[in-house]
Amino acid sequence: MYKLLIAEDVRTVRETLVHAIPWERLGVTLIGAAGNGEEALARLEEEEADLLLTDIGMPKMDGLALIEAAQGRRPDIRCIILSGLNEFDHARKAIRLQVRDYVLKPIDPAEIERVVSEAVKDIERGRAAEARGELPHLAELLPSGEPLGNLKKKKLVDQAVGYVREHCARRDLALSDVAAAVGLSEKYLNSLVKEVVGSTINPLIVRFRMEEAAKLLRDPANRIYEICEAVGYADLDYFRESFKKQYGLTPTEFRNRHS
Structure with missing residues (x-):
């Protein structure tokens, strides 16, 4: 099972992400659902995550700053942005930060399933290569x-x-x-x-x-x-x-x- 952390400041969206997605079926363990970037970063200091699903516009620390901080601690973490901010500047910076995917609100559970499933496959391919002693x-x-x-x-x-x-x-x-x-x-x-x-x-x-x-x-x-x-x-x-x-x-x- 791969560990995933959610960072989303809107409570209804956060609860939907927690309860509407069949995480275990995707091979994912949800380690937390933070209400802002600082809370999410503190959670990542307590327990490493393989995947980060984060909103952009959050109080205290926005999603892009959270991704940058998370990557500084674990460069191979797969990051997925969830946001209603359909703006090129955000997407461009997300690309620079090697964000795995960019999903726009309102959320579609099926779309979340798809992008998380693809991210899990990325992790599996990388770990399989490491197990064979290969550097991709x-x-x-x-x-x-x-x-x-x-x-x-x-x-x-x-x-x-x-x-x-x-x-x-x-x-x-x-x-x-x-x-x-x-x-x-x-x-x-x-x-x-x-x-x-x-x-x-x-x-x-x-x-x-x-x-x-x-x-x-x-x-x-x-x-x-x-x-x-x-x-x-x-x-x-x-x-x-x-x-x-x-x-x-x-x-x-x-x-x-x-x-």
């Missing part, structure tokens, strides 16, 4: 028909990592941007980078942001909220959490120890 896409050929040699792999990964390091302060930086910069598909690039450096792109973005934040914190003249913005974060609390997760200290504690 690494055995595929480039468009030229030539397999990637070790040197070419390293060169492409160096380019990707260099791009992440150079642009990590961009608030909207996403896997899709890095993949476009090096001319590879997103899934292929993630697999390639993980094979060579042991991490996928999203955790690298967070790591480089935190390393830059640590440098800036050594100068007492830099205010913490300014550092938060300088390394690509809009949410100061989320920045603090991310920093503590990497360094075991809050930004203030780190500054007091190292300045």
Whole structure:
């Protein structure tokens, strides 16, 4: 069974999602139904989820910010957006965040079943490949028909990592941007980078942001909220959490120890 978390601020919609979908038949265990993004993120800190079904427009933390935070903790989580906001800007950012699907309100239980079922199949395919000791896409050929040699792999990964390091302060930086910069598909690039450096792109973005934040914190003249913005974060609390997760200290504690 795969674990799914719902984040939806409208109670009637939330209850419909909980009770109208045959989750067990889909191979899914519902681990919670949060009323806002912050509540959902707290739930994800208590228990990992394989799937996240979230509204966009929620109080305290919207769905896109929740997805970004959830992916920072678990890059392979499958995210599905549920929203009545049929606007291109939201859809475009959702694509950057590798959202699995985008379902518009009013909700159709049959449509929810379909997209969740497809997401479950994605997870199953990935885990089956891992069980066989395969890294998806690494055995595929480039468009030229030539397999990637070790040197070419390293060169492409160096380019990707260099791009992440150079642009990590961009608030909207996403896997899709890095993949476009090096001319590879997103899934292929993630697999390639993980094979060579042991991490996928999203955790690298967070790591480089935190390393830059640590440098800036050594100068007492830099205010913490300014550092938060300088390394690509809009949410100061989320920045603090991310920093503590990497360094075991809050930004203030780190500054007091190292300045």
